[in-house]
Amino acid sequence: MALVKLTNVAKRYGSVAVVHAINLDIADGEFVVLVGPSGCGKSTTLRMIAGLEEISGGEIRIGDRVVNDLPPRERNISMVFQNYALYPHMTVRENLGFSLHIAKRPKAEIATAVDAAAEILSLTPLLDRKPGQLSGGQRQRVAMGRAIVRHPEVFLFDEPLSNLDAKLRTQMRVEIKRLHQKVGATVVYVTHDQVEAMTLADRIVIMRDGHIVQIGTPLEVFERPLNTFVGTFIGSPPMNLVAATVRGDSVVLTDGTTLPVPPGHAVQDGQAVELGIRADNMMPEGHAMPPTPHMAYVDMAVSLTEPLGTETLLFASLSGAEVQAKMLNPRPVRAGERMRFGIALDKCHLFDAATGATLRV
Amino acid sequence: MTRKTFPQWLVLLMPAIIILAAVVLIPLVFSLYSSFTAYQLTRPESLWKWIGTFNYQKAARDPNFWAAFGRTIVLLTIALNVEMLLGLGLALLVSKVTRGQRTLRTLMMFPMMFSPILVGFQFKFIFNDNVGLVNNALQSLGLSDVAIPWLVDAHLALFAIICAEVWTSTSVFAILILAGLFAIPQDPLEAAKVDGCTPWQSFRYVTLPFLMPFIYIAMAIRSLDVARAYDIVKIMTNGGPARRTELIWTLIGRTGYVDARMGYANAMGYISIFLAIGFTVYFFRKLSAARTTLGMGD
Amino acid sequence: MASNATHRLRRRMLATGHFIGLFLAMTVICLPGLWVILNSFRPTVEIMAKPAIWIPHELNLEHYTAMFGGAGEGGVPVITYFRNSLIISLTSTLIALLIGMAGGYAFARYRFRHKSLIFVALMVTRAVPGIALSLPIFILFGRIGIIDTHFGLILVYVAMNVPFTIWLIDGFFRQVPKELAEAAEIDGCTRWQAFWKVEFPVARAGIASAGIFAFLTSWNEYALASQLTRSVRSKTMPVGLLDFTSQFTLDWGGMCALAVLMIIPAALLTFLVQKHLIAGLTFGGVKG
DSSP, X not given: OOSEEEEEEEEEETTEEEEEEXXXXXXXXXXXXXXXXXXXXXXXXHHHHHTSSOOSEEEEEETTEEOTTOOGGGTTEEXXXXXXXXXXXXXXXXXXXXXXXXXXXXXXXXXXXXXXXXXXXXXXXXXXXOGXXXXXXXXXXHHHHHHHTTOOSEEEEESTTTTSOHHHHHHHHHHHHHHHHHHOOEEEEEESOHHHHHHHOSEEEEEETTEEEEEEOHHHHHHSOSBHHHHHHSSSSOOEEEEEEEETTEEEETTSOEEEOOTTBOOOTTOEEEEEEOGGGEEETTSSOOOOSSEEEEEEEEEEEEEOSSEEEEEEEETTEEEEEEEESOOOOOTTOEEEEEEEGGGOEEEETTTOBBOBO | OOOOSOOHHHHHHHHHHHHHIIIIIHHHHHHHHHHTBTOBTTBGXXXXXXXXXXXXXXXXXXXXXXXXXXXXXXXXXXXXXXXXXXXXXXXXXXXXXXXXXXXXXXXXXXXXXXXXXXHHHHHHHHTOTTTOHHHHHHHHTTSOSSOOOTTTSHHHHHHHHHHHHHHHHHHHHHHHHHHHHHHSOHHHHHHHHHHTOOHHHHIIIIIHHHHHHHHHHHXXXXXXXXXXXXXXXXXXXXXXXXXXXXXXXXXXXXXXXXXXXXXXXXXXXXHHHHHHHHHHHHHHHHHHHHHHHTTOOO | OOOHHHHHHHHHHHHHHHHHHHHHHHHHHHHHHHHHHHHHTSOHHHHHOSSOOOSOSOOOOHHHHHHHXXXXXXXXXXXHHHHHHHHHHHHHHHHHHHHHHHHHHHHXXXXXXXXXXXXXXXXXXXXXXXXXXXXXHHHHHHHHTOTTSHHHXXXXXXXXXXXXXXXXXXXXXXXXXXXXXXXXXXXXXXXXXXXXIIIHHHHHHHHHHHHHHHHXXXXXXXXXXXXXXXXXXXXXXXXXXXXXXXXXXXXXXXXXXXXXXXXXXXXXXXXXHHHHHHHHHHHHHHTO
């Protein structure tokens, strides 16, 4: 039985629909991430689950109750906001204990709960400070502490790491994952950062323009994207897309380069397609992973390099399109140097050029 | 190299300081001096007749003075508190409106456009026992068949004056508090909703602390104008009839200009000055304190 | 714990209650003014009628024509009063603005010791009740001989307006980012030039509204004007209104008409200024 169940949930502002009937089942204890570009409706969906936005259509269930019209305080949820939303005139201790104070729990109980939460999040030395005196990361942890103090049915996170600098972000990501392992709660997490989505989620829900585009585990959406949008959205650097046409059992690129059709795809002769190649699947000879059963080789001139230390990103041109490839065990590469790249076709994807849908079977 | 020039800020502030010293400070000093004399306008040489604190003692013994003083304090306290509560309520109501906000805000400013003299006149008209709106309405609705003497009876007149005063200034409170309501970050309010607060609890624990600086600003601004009640009272009842609505200021005006007892009037004037300054300083202090608790200090 | 339906009902009731409350409030706010305006157009007969006539039977401009007739109805020189008010208010506003800009800029851009003390001291001068101040000023101005002149009143109004103008302008300058002037200085301007070319234009709207507020204060002021003016040479409109009360103790219509005349400029200006006024008061006040 799903703990959170969205059935045909929609949101309209006047005549403009920002969320079109979406369906989602979230299991008890699951960490689900809603991810997508700005304006895709992920935050709106989260806020509808929280009760901070009215639902224009459909039904939301938490546990075994329909919660459509219930205000947030009766939904047994807690939320971590993007801007932390701490109460500036209260100390950290008061912030953490506020919800219990409102629920009129006995003082001793509040104190224990607050101390426990502070312990988990290493906030104990900060308990008597005010939010104004804390750093961004510390405020973040207070926001999380406030959420876990109550033991709700569902935790909601609204882009909690967006306002932190890069290094702090990676640190907090680990902490959130650890927290989830320890507390084992059901989490709905919204972000626009696909790295966060991949590292934290049990399942990823990719949204675009108010629709759900694909739902799956991180590995599923990475290895089997349903369309070009998912393919290019997930994974860094983004998947390269090269235009081509199917001729028999080959794909012909615009400059004439011919490659075999990647295995596992159903195509029609003459079909216009896009070939999706990830940078990790296109590497120069001698600086590559072990070859897969189906390999193809092309020569390309390297225009730009981005050395990352353990690997280098190479920018090259394939059939007129700029592509990125990876180089393992790197050596210095001159601009303009021609190299021979091996493409692992087993890991490549073919998408229909018109619809963007995958042609994998 | 030593700087012999004045600091820039002082130069910029100099004109303000000069004119205020000339128009306010010097007269105040003079007023203080004359309050210790038996100065009468009709006998200018009496300016030099020093009588010490006689005027002040006389004021302390004068029942008229104390009646006026007490009445003034009652009026101000009631008026300020009522204005604040009504202003708060009005601001809350208006803040929740989604469409037509601008129109509402403009309408709210209506009372601010009126000179206090006009307000006094307006309410004198409305509360008039013959042609006044209130009596006519009461009679038309059958709620009364006498002409209620709003401006004559001691308590009713005070009530009418408070109505006028509240009508004038509730808008100031409402508008400032409205600005405060819009300045409140919405996130903590949403967090409060999630944390389990009813609307009343959200208001008490989150909104109100944020609003305090704005409320104090409004109080401070109002306290500056507190003496404008003089204008209203002068035209509505002129302190009468028979001193029943005498406020400290109408008393001063009458003693000084009508009775020409300047020294005495100045003494009473000084007392009223301390009253007004007391109110103002009190509220400015509260304002600073509220700002620092919110972490918005200088 | 209430069900979905209860919450829906509760929400709807709240919305209705909200609307009613707002409607009542707005009525109370607008009614007195509207009543006065309405009555200025009704003949005296109707105003005095008993039982009261609620829906006007007849509307005309007789009170207005009488008022402007001047010589006719007891000769209250409305036009002269209007002119006096205009001259005095405008002049005092301009001067107060200049002084206020200097002072406001000082508070907004400089740090110095006792800043808040000086600020409160300035504000407190405004707190002195007009009537208490008018006594010594009356005596002193009388000695100097500037009673019943434009100059005397202008002097007093400037002093009255400076504190508040400084407060407002301080707030507006604070909203102008310091970096603008710094960028201008890097581009080659002196501090003086940077001010006039960059900071002043940005704060212009706010300064204008501070000016309008000062104008309104002078336009509406009574306590000091009543003592410092004696004749048509310098009497302002608020004082002139009181003329009516002694002459036309029963001419409610006439007084309503004059009231309308006084309200119109004030209303227009207040309307123009409201947005900036609020911004200036809150920023200047709250953030020190």
